[in-house]
């Protein structure tokens with residue numbers, strides 16, 4: 001992408017607010033000859049950041065971060081250093097160590113055609129330059145930043161700020177070389193209002209500091225998308241064994257209870273694939289507008305409060321984020337085209353943790369639910385204008401890398417490893433993965449490097465052939481894909497079939513049997529009614545998914561009265577139910593719980609299917625618009641723009 005800029009674009013060069021250099025064309029032409037990541041302008045081969053120090057001041061009133069990004073470079077003789085930025089105002093650039101800085105010339109290139117990768121910042125350097133300092137501030141277009149005013153927090157009295165860097169949003173709050181192929185260590189000095197705590201994906205404080213100044217160190221080299229910051233009225237609770245939880249104070253107690261098994265998950269993970277390499281593992285539970293289930297920021301996973309169900313039924317998301325401490329954070333995809341190496345490995349690893357905690361039957365049910373979603377995704381992709389997106393390795397040049405965040409990378413990726421496990425045996429695959437994480441620790445990896453390592457360390461030594469090329473470079477699912485069976489899910493499908501045919505498997509059902517008590521024969525009543533709490537949420541998900549989309553409103557109401565789906569505390573069940581409610585127009589009868597959910601929760605995984613179903617039914621189309629009107633202020637820009645595009 002953007003390897004050859006047309007001349008007319010070069011003439012549209014955007015200038016920095018002050019200190020405009022005089023020969024921009026010669027400078028930006030350097031961009032055209034550089035080998036680079038499809039989603040970064042950085043000339044990493046010539047010069048790259050080894051360590052980044054951030055001096056930041058967070059101003060909630062102006063919703064702006066004022067920053068200096070101090071880059072320590074590995075310089076291989078470059079005369080220009082190229083950084084990525086988007087939605088930032090650059091004030092000046094200096095060279096040299098703090099206190100000995102000299103201003104230098106810089107140029108800002110034009111925005112790419114579709115505003116995906118942003119702009120290049122080209123800084124004049126010489127072959128000896130090692131320190132580059134970029135003075136900047138964020139703007140309203142800094143999409144990584146979610147500024148929540150007091151109404152959107154639990155306290156209702158203190159504001160909150162958090163960042164989301166993946167895939168290429170870190171460049172919207174820090175000017176840097178924003179490619180996952182470059183690993184850097186970082187440190188930061190951050191000034192925030194004195195009543196708020198600052199946290200980063202680094203060594204963190206556990207208490208408020210009266211000065212409002214916080215110092216952070218991330219001593220392990222990470223890709224730039226994992227740099228993260230959160231500021232709010234946050235408390236901390238230690239869970240033991242190097243694990244803890246941060247949350248707004250109102251949520252802290254329920255978070256600690258919900259996540260109390262974290263130390264146990266950590267033990268399982270360590271046992272499986274080698275020692276945890278990041279000192280502590282803490283989780284920060286964010287306010288409801290957070291667009292993702294979790295984000296694996298090292299040392300400090302960001303988690304969505306929809307995980308707080310009161311019954312630990314969604315803790316697999318934490319198992320997932322914890323697994324990323326190996327797959328993704330320790331061994332990272334070299335570019336977004338191989339996101340499956342981050343996510344497929346992680347989903348496989350997550351399922352292994354869940355199997356150790358909850359048993360194989362439950363782990364298989366969870367895997368099958370995801371496989372069911374993959375089937376739908378594959379059908380959609382096959383009918384789309386990019387049917388090749390069902391390959392594990394994707395071609396993303398000129399496209400938004402967020403497209404890679406689909407069920408293909410996650411679930412097809414996981415089934416790649418599950419199928420491989422079936423072929424080579426669990427012990428052999430575990431030994432291979434343990435070796436793989438150790439061998440590539442703190443490095444980046446692409447599909448070719450992975451398959452060469454797989455051949456050399458697993459397949460050839462065991463004389464096994466495995467069709468990995470077909471899995472990675474062909475569309476859809478190969479015929480040898482592992483088939484899982486879960487009798488409990490089959491039973492739920494059976495219930496749905498009965499209900500679709502007019503029956504009601506949930507009506508009160510009793511059996512009587514004669515028992516002998518104190519010498520007398522007595523009739524005893526046995527309750528056989530199937531109740532919501534008797535089944536795990538994945539079973540209810542499958543049940544709802546298998547109901548007819550033309551179920552009558554009266555029959556929907558009958559189900560709701562028996563099973564109370566509309567008032568479920570579980571967001572996964574609510575999502576399935578609200579989608580069906582939209583398809584059947586029952587949504588018009590349960591406007592209140594539906595609206596409350598969509599106004600409160602900003603997680604894209606739930607918003608998108610519900611809004612889509614509402615939009616597709618002519619009877620509920622207006623309702624979708626009304627709710628979005630009310631809810632959009634609560635959403636992160638990532639979710640807001642996705643829903644807005646859908647409803648257009």
Ligand SMILES: [Zn+2]
Pocket residue numbers: 320324343346
């Ligand atoms: Zn993940």
